[in-house]
Amino acid sequence: MSFFYPKNLKFECNKCTLCCGNTKEKTRHIIMLEEEAEEIQKQTDINTNEFCFEITDQQPYMFEMKTPHDEKCFFLKQNDCSIYSFRPMICRFYPFELKFDQEQQKYVFNATAECPALNQGKRLTQAYFKRLFWLAEEKLL
Ligand code: SF4
Ligand code: SF4
Incomplete structure (x- = not known):
């Protein structure tokens, strides 16, 4: 397992x-x-034509979700994700992203400051990031 993650977050x-x-x-x-x-x-x-469109500049990602309802995701219904159990990986990762740091030769999890729930609630453990890392490994690495 070769990644850094934010501690005590x-x-x-x-x-x-x-x-x-x-x-x-x-x-x-x-x-x-x-x-x-x-x-x-x-x-x-x-x-797929109804809920997403093809993209060519973000390999290996091939599609982007349409955001037709007040610029919200096609599958957001009454403020809930209607495809939660099979939502895309990018939704499972948010508010984190995984990048390869060339200098450190390691994958690094970073959080976006945009999410208002950061620094609220439960403290995240290594297991949380391991699950995300395995998901990325399975799908991308
Ligand atoms: S979690 Fe992802 S798929 Fe679900 S409503 Fe939000 S953006 Fe759409
Ligand atoms: S709290 Fe963060 S992860 Fe949850 S819905 Fe809001 S922005 Fe998304």
Whole structure:
């Protein structure tokens, strides 16, 4: 296991839905792997054309979610994710991202300051980041 993660950081999602769409400050890009878009299509019986569009500049991500309802994700319904159990990896990672640090030759988890639930709630353990790392390993590395 070769990654750094923020120690002693608290985080517990308060379901504010900020990360599920655009804000005044930020245009959200909810990008997906092809297999993720296909899984959502399979599970929902909604054609990929309806909920996402193809992108070509963010390999290996091939699709981006449409944000038709007040610039919120296609699958946000009554302030809840209607595809929670098969939501894309990018949603599972938020508010964190994983980058490879060339200098340290290690993967590093960073948090975005945007999420209001950072430093609130439960203290995150290494196990939390391990699960995310395994997910990225399985899908990307
Ligand atoms: S912005 Fe943070 S608190 Fe709000 S829904 Fe997203 S993860 Fe949860
Ligand atoms: S898939 Fe779910 S968690 Fe991801 S942006 Fe859409 S509503 Fe939010």
